[in-house]
Amino acid sequence: MWRYFTRNKTRRYVDILPDLVYNYNHSFHRSIQRTPAEVNSSNVLPVWKTLYGPQKPSQSKKPRFKVGYLVRISKAKKMFEKGYLPNWTTELFTISKIIPDRYPYVYKIQDYNGEELEGTFYEKELQQVVKKDDVYEVQEILAYKKRRVGKKIIPQVKVRWKGYPPSFDSWIPQSDLILPT
Template sequence: MDQKLTEALEMHSDVRRKFRKRRIVSAGIDDLWASDLLVMIKFGRQNRGYNYILNVIDTFSKYCFLEPLKTKGGAEVAAAFEKIILATGRRPQLLHCDRGKEYVNKDSKKILDKYGIRMYHTFNEEKSAIAERLNRTLNKKIKVLFKVHGDQRWLNWLPDIIREYNEHNIHRSIGMRPAEVCAANEEEVRRWLYPWKDFMPDARDSFSIGDCVRISRKKSTFEHKYAPNWTEEIFQISGVHDTSPATYVIKYEQGETILGKFYALELLKTAL
């Protein structure tokens, strides 16, 4: 088959967006934090110009930290993150977030380097599911308070929202309140979060080391529907992980490894 035709057929072949993904596994308290922004621009005038809420959650204990932001500029987000560290005396080994400019910038890098924190991103272009779930919970709580109080001044209620979430609500995934998680009960929480069935390896490996692949593209809202579903650039499988389901490490043809891991359904083996 003609090389250009093969390339075109591969790049426009169907891509499956929804499929079972591995669970995020944290080694313990403050091993892995996740973060996202909750957009509150609509209510900025009633809240002294604060338009966002920075949410940060310890993925193991589900303990959350919230800071109001006027902008999502890198300097302000980095300062808010450091404020959480200084106020609590806690810091993670890893921070999971998306690749937005609010996180990927020189100010964030400076703060993370200062405290020895490594940032990693979800390279399949999705946000942290745990941080997004927290955003949905916060959004629901705030809307209820709008109704109860008859106004939209969420900034006044933020301390109470944090306290209720951490100290009063029993989190279904851990069977206790986030504030109750401590070193003494870490093993109990670990059994709640990660039953052994989640660690069973997925034997249905779709790719082998050395295979050449394309990566699925997530189209933007305004991108033409006929834009390709897969990258024009070709990559190579450089590692296979026995997660459930299996995940893969890939590298550029020049040899540089791409950070993050990919699912089989995000990769397309190329005939070229």
């Protein structure tokens, strides 16, 4: 139809309507497993059973994530917004619950403090993270202090972790900081 419109530089379909109807009725239809022109009074029952008969059991996929997996959440971007920054949060979350009653599966997640986030997340909104090391980026150093452990004095720094809210600020030994090279 659209080829006809382009070739003849017109949008008038009335001239080719009989051809369109003929082609539609003689095309294979997946829902009835044949062309509509092949359906007649002798085979109407099998066609009806094909459409409305017992449904095949839906193939239930296994959930992509399991409880305890580390994931990131996708960041919402505006339509057609481009950028070089990652589309995933820096903060890591843990899958706390899979809700199996819904398909596609949805997940409840919690942060490192064990606080569960409001709402549920689809598989497409989560990205699994395989964390091989415990190295996290520091956004800024907030304070310094020295702590006595026995006879040793250990210098410590209070850091704000990159991508994490201020509630995750923590004191770490200064020797644990790895400076960029």
